[in-house]
Amino acid sequence: MHIPLWLIFAMVALAFWGITGVTQKLSTNAISTELSFLWFGVAMIALGLTVLPLVLSHGHLAAKDFWLAVAGGTLNSLGAYTSFAALEKGGKASIVIPLCYLYPLLTIVLAIAFLHETLTRPQLFGIVLALVAAVLLSREAPGQTGQAKR
């Protein structure tokens, strides 16, 4: 069975992000979410500085691409912030977290509309299963704390 390289990388991302679900809980069990987020950000910057030598020799980077990639970081972290805010504003974790995990739906719509992506029939079925699975996986047993993305 041939496993495409993109899928291997996607599974590596899944694994790392999955582990952060545990470390994030261990952190917020000990300190406030805000302090945890700050140190999460410090680590992100430290990692960025660590990989910086790998990109310094790269050629020209268009200003538009630069700012869109920076905006990507802001969108992602702001999303984490609004997911915390939904819980803060009285949303039940058992509803808010599964609801937030429907975000791939929007990506799919945008990818088909603007990136002109097409899907095979098995992939379409897989996407439906993945969406249902993501919602079910984020519904924790009563009494356990909720987990936001990364």
Place this chain on the structure above:
Amino acid sequence: MDLTVTATPPKAARKRFPAWFVYSLLTILLWGVWGALTKALSADIDAYMNQVLFSIGVLPVMAIVLVSGRLAEGVNRRRGIFYAFITGVLGGTGNIAFFKAFSEGGKASVVVPATSLSPLVTVILGYFLLKERASGSQKVGLALAIAAIYLLSL
């Protein structure tokens, strides 16, 4: 998890929908757009450069959190900071793999649903490391997630 927020949803939206619902939709919007945007950029920016720029993008949100005035230390500052830092390193490394998946030809409409299954790992690790029991929903979700990953690879 809780976080103080000073921004409020638009007045019309507040009247019709509860604030938590509006924030949840905002989350879907922000994360959903991020997935497609990242794929669109993958042709021009490599994974490492993307992570460098991503970390710059985190700064404004760190500033919002800083001024929130809720940086309570908690019950075990050293332990909490250690795990927060580890979360950032692992999350950023996961980001690089996510960016690589796109630059290797993965479609946003497939990679994003696949990686949204990361709670699969969290649930399994939570069971073994934190002795958390999986809910019935999560057990069904585990089985569906494995089937979904197989189908997405076809």
